Amino acid sequence: MLESFYLIIFAMIMEFIDSALGMMYGTVLSPLLILMGYDVKAVVPSILISQSVGGFIASWRHHHLQNANFKAGTIDYKVSTTIIWFGVFACVIGVLISAKISPKILNTYIAVLVIVIAVLVLWDKTLIMTAKKLYALGFVSAFNKAMSGGGFGPLVAGGQLVFKDRCEKGAIGSTDFAEAPICLLSFFLWWLLNGLPPLTLMIPLCLGAVVGGFFGPMALSKIGSKTLLKKILGVLVLVQGFWILYKVWLR
Numbered sequence: 001m002l003e004s005f006y007l008i009i010f011a012m013i014m015e016f017i018d019s020a021l022g023m024m025y026g027t028v029l030s031p032l033l034i035l036m037g038y039d040v041k042a043v044v045p046s047i048l049i050s051q052s053v054g055g056f057i058a059s060w061r062h063h064h065l066q067n068a069n070f071k072a073g074t075i076d077y078k079v080s081t082t083i084i085w086f087g088v089f090a091c092v093i094g095v096l097i098s099a100k101i102s103p104k105i106l107n108t109y110i111a112v113l114v115i116v117i118a119v120l121v122l123w124d125k126t127l128i129m130t131a132k133k134l135y136a137l138g139f140v141s142a143f144n145k146a147m148s149g150g151g152f153g154p155l156v157a158g159g160q161l162v163f164k165d166r167c168e169k170g171a172i173g174s175t176d177f178a179e180a181p182i183c184l185l186s187f188f189l190w191w192l193l194n195g196l197p198p199l200t201l202m203i204p205l206c207l208g209a210v211v212g213g214f215f216g217p218m219a220l221s222k223i224g225s226k227t228l229l230k231k232i233l234g235v236l237v238l239v240q241g242f243w244i245l246y247k248v249w250l251r
């Protein structure tokens with residue numbers, strides 16, 4: 001009972017941060033749960049389904065609080081759906097080969113990519129946003145999410161900030177909007193291949209993610225300075241990149 005309470009609190013805190021700043025749920029919670037003794041084949045699908053639930057709640061809140069606009073035809077809607085549709089292919093590939101590729105190689109690649117994005121954000125370097133760049137961003141981030149349960153937010157939220165004239169709050173909202181269905185699909189694929197994860201792990205994480213996903217967007221709506229928000233995101237993305245390298249090579 002006490003362990004379930006801790007799981008709810010951990011998921012609530014991580015989803016609050018994730019929905020407020022666009023990252024940290026799976027990247028931090030996944031290794032934490034493994035360190036607590038949970039099997040990785042139970043952790044990854046539990047992370048996926050709980051973040052999907054929290055992400056759908058957060059997306060609705062982002063739209064309601066005007067952090068992002070998900071009406072058809074808006075830039076936030078176009079970015080999200082582009083990442084979703086191309087990310088679907090990456091989910092299938094990621095889950096199917098999850099047992100055949102070296103996690104060390106994949107996560108090292110992701111970490112280096114995340115660090116490069118962080119440097120571009122902090123140096124205020126921008127690129128022209130194109131469909132091909134969004135496709136690549138969606139594929140790599142969704143592939144990593146399906147494989148490990150983490151790594152989506154730093155790439156998608158941070159990657160969008162490299163694009164010229166991309167709104168910081170819209171980038172965070174679009175990340176949650178795109179991540180929710182990608183996580184849901186990845187969860188069902190894991191379920192079909194490996195069975196349902198333990199309910200004692202999955203349900204508390206889902207409960208915590210719902211609460212965090214409700215309140216996180218409210219915190220984002222209170223941040224007034226776009227420059228400050230971009231710098232915060234840049235630093236978080238950089239920390240996440242080095243955190244992934246630490247987990248892979250030094251833990």
